[in-house]
Amino acid sequence: MEGAGGGGSGGGSGVSYQRFPRVRIREMKDEYMKFELRDTDASMANALRRVMLSEVPTIAIDLVEIEVNSSVLNDEFIAHRLGLIPLCSERAMEMRFSRDCDACDGDGECPYCSIEFQLNVRCDSDQTLDVTSADLHCHDHRFLPVDVAQRALAAEAAGGYDAPEQRGIIIVKLRRGQELRLRAIARKGIGKDHAKWSPGATVTFMYEPEIHINEELMETLTHNEKLSWIESSPTKVFDLDPKTDQVIVADPEAYTYDEEVIKKAEAIGKPGLVEIYAREDSFIFTVESTGAIPAYQMVMNAIEVLKQKLDAVRLSDDIQDNDDQFGDLTRNIQGAAL
Amino acid sequence: MNAPDRYERFVVPEGTKKVSYERDTKIINAASFTVEREDHTIGNIVRMQLHRDPNVLFAGYKLPHPLQYKIIVRIHTTSQSSPMQAYNQAITDLDKELDYLKSAFEERISRKLRRVDMEY
Numbered sequence: 300m301e302g303a304g305g306g307g308s309g310g311g312s313g314v315s316y317q318r319f320p321r322v323r324i325r326e327m328k329d330e331y332m333k334f335e336l337r338d339t340d341a342s343m344a345n346a347l348r349r350v351m352l353s354e355v356p357t358i359a360i361d362l363v364e365i366e367v368n369s370s371v372l373n374d375e376f377i378a379h380r381l382g383l384i385p386l387c388s389e390r391a392m393e394m395r396f397s398r399d400c401d402a403c404d405g406d407g408e409c410p411y412c413s414i415e416f417q418l419n420v421r422c423d424s425d426q427t428l429d430v431t432s433a434d435l436h437c438h439d440h441r442f443l444p445v446d447v448a449q450r451a452l453a454a455e456a457a458g459g460y461d462a463p464e465q466r467g468i469i470i471v472k473l474r475r476g477q478e479l480r481l482r483a484i485a486r487k488g489i490g491k492d493h494a495k496w497s498p499g500a501t502v503t504f505m506y507e508p509e510i511h512i513n514e515e516l517m518e519t520l521t522h523n524e525k526l527s528w529i530e531s532s533p534t535k536v537f538d539l540d541p542k543t544d545q546v547i548v549a550d551p552e553a554y555t556y557d558e559e560v561i562k563k564a565e566a567i568g569k570p571g572l573v574e575i576y577a578r579e580d581s582f583i584f585t586v587e588s589t590g591a592i593p594a595y596q597m598v599m600n601a602i603e604v605l606k607q608k609l610d611a612v613r614l615s616d617d618i619q620d621n622d623d624q625f626g627d628l629t630r631n632i633q634g635a636a637l
Numbered sequence: 638m639n640a641p642d643r644y645e646r647f648v649v650p651e652g653t654k655k656v657s658y659e660r661d662t663k664i665i666n667a668a669s670f671t672v673e674r675e676d677h678t679i680g681n682i683v684r685m686q687l688h689r690d691p692n693v694l695f696a697g698y699k700l701p702h703p704l705q706y707k708i709i710v711r712i713h714t715t716s717q718s719s720p721m722q723a724y725n726q727a728i729t730d731l732d733k734e735l736d737y738l739k740s741a742f743e744e745r746i747s748r749k750l751r752r753v754d755m756e757y
Binding site for chain 2: 313314315316317318319320321322323324327334339340342343345346349350354398489491492493595598599602603605606608609610611612613614615618619
């Protein structure tokens, strides 16, 4: 009748179905984080997880020019190993991708998109020499390999002395007379391109379990039956209160949705002993970072990246205008029927 | 040797539109949106957000082939709305949700960071 509603152009005029998710951080360290995400759905939780793993940008070595390599490893092998060294990437979000950088030709010194590293090591002693990430030299100290940066911090805290057990990530070992000399360019990239750019070691989420014990039915069990029922869970979800001899939920989050306790309850002839639901709007996230960016920054960057992605998939104005030209579909169909 | 470049997976080729729109020829208020260089990350959140809209009769997405880096989102709405309106609204709502989530996170993180400072 009215067909008005928006005539296609739409947007803004509709009612909002927005959600207001809640967050609670349980644990936050540089490279590890655990938090609860509530009042949203699995699609959002999974989108965040996917973005953290494969679309949050970091810096990694991408181009290697080898001048001398008389080590036992071939050039490609060394280039690959260099690429996998995590570099401090706090600045990655504001840097440019080298393919989008118009300030340079994409290979070498460019303040917007690349960082140069030098490595120059030669073994002149009879002892095997380890070439490590600490031998990578860069004029800009914001992009040091993660372990080197951490060592510098630790050394500072210890009063200028290096802890001897921290020797960096080994790239190759050299014997007397062998030499490795190269120039490496690090660039911004995302995990979708190559896993070396992924800031996430592991990112997981689980539904928060809701466990209800049928106390009445539970009391019909003998002490030994209770014990064997508790034992039937592969993870320690339940426990026995030593004073009251009651079964209690010790750690609901240890539950892996294996349903072993439910099967066990059925096996001992007490179905419905326990009911377990997955709360489909509550998630427990575990984020582990490679160290390239702190775990909390990874989450913040993921939200930002996801926002940018959404902005990119907005309909462009010309599509919306084009659609208006054709007018209502009803008219089109009627026209075709004639 | 003839492997396609890795960036093909996420860089929209020149001359291609990020989003294109095609009306259904038979059903009123139904349309397909082809989104280039996107995957389940965007497809699934948009679909689920569309399901929250009571004017949307059908919303689904597909990734036609793992080596074709695009998704197709199909929307069918009531006459009170239009696929385009629903699509725009879904994206706006998701964007606002992320804004909200971002500020919630910022607040929580700064609170945690301050507490760590106090421990020293």
